[in-house]
Amino acid sequence: MLTNGQIIRQISNLYTVRVGSSIYGCRARGKFRQEKISPVVGDNVLVDLDKNVITEIKERKNILQRPVIANVDVAFIIASTKNPNLDLNLLDKLISVITFNDITPVICFTKLDLLTEKNKEMITNLKKYYEMIGIKVFYNTEITEIKKYIKGKIVVLAGQTGAGKSSLLNKLDSSLNIKTAEISQALGRGKHTTRHVELYSIAGGYIADTPGFSALNLSDISIDQLKYTFAEFQNYECKFRNCLHNKEKECKVKEAVDNKKILQSRYNNYILFMEEISK
Template identity: 45%
Template structure:
């Protein structure tokens, strides 16, 4: 039977890329009985039932899968945040990074709308953001109409399957239009009353860009941490994972000989990152048991 990769899911149909063409398919009912659902990014086996119509019969094992957005087999996530409208939010940024790290997906940080801030304000944002570069994350600044963005992003996207995610209204569709002007995706405006953007993207689709695949996704205001256990949380903070504490399984809260707390006190780990770690740890600890 033929095999391929689901590149788009829309209205109950799955569009499989195989041999340079897209085949429209539906999923077998057996997936519902198993509690499974095909995702964009899945490698699948399917049967042909018409000239360009078929049925998904098997889903190959996934290396990872995201729930929001619903997509599988991702290498990296382009986390898009604006420096204004909506304002740059470190707590939300750390939440997104933590959730993505929990899926073992590499975060790439893209800050948009840098042309809308005064120089002094922009320098303050850059000062905050520079910490993330110092701990190993790729960080890009851009704005609407940035002609250099393609050249800077192409090496990052090459041979990778990437997901594009972030709050509503931060400029994800604008960024994608810069990479692929022929898409002409509708861009949303910020609601002055709510201070947040309208959802402008209606489905998930993998698009070929720079010899890689890029998914455009709906905007979200938050990511959940249901897939992260408290014992694994510190591994989602890349700078914390570099330190070895006195006791195995140290939660970096009140334990003696904690190398992470010492690093925070010495300024080697940013205070805001540690504070956010404690907040997320409390959130996970208080989470209702799952059955």
């Protein structure tokens, strides 16, 4: 009998498939190899539970390459506001790359407790801006809200070293650290190997065990595509339909920047990314 399931772990050619609340060890059907496709973590699949074989892979909504995970719903961008300082260039870059990969970016600001009142206000204003352009923004103290949001989703984390990713994970689920450590030990090697990918169950959702997006950069995005990863630019119709909002005349996006409708830092980063892509 064929049943719907989802792959939550892969170690070499061994897959762990979740069917409802049960877990099965499975192998992939031979025909996949001939067709040169292979099931990956996150795949929604059909499994033959009599033979413990994955027989069909459902269409993917997206696929990340490092780690290889399909059907990622959300990428949490963990953005430190102090130690290390807030890096708006990195934040906007991650938003663009994540959006380009058909994944929903979510921002989580950390370390607000280290800020002066004045700097806190700056973050509050930034939060308002990003929310206005349709991005969900949390503080890392809003654990209940974050848990609620994660429920039922596949989540990956992004953010620079020291931003507070591990700390957040531990607050979401204190047993998570132990789980990842145990598995690394059992395998006798680090967890960040390409042959071992796993989704950890957390707050009713799933989270990837790798930093995510470490290897992603703008290079997959073309100059023409970049502007579509800036959600707020879509509200403006420039004189030229193919306007890149750079040197063109009668550019409504540039007007909006001048009128303070679009955040100057967002626009500056857009231009920087354009230059980076064309290098």
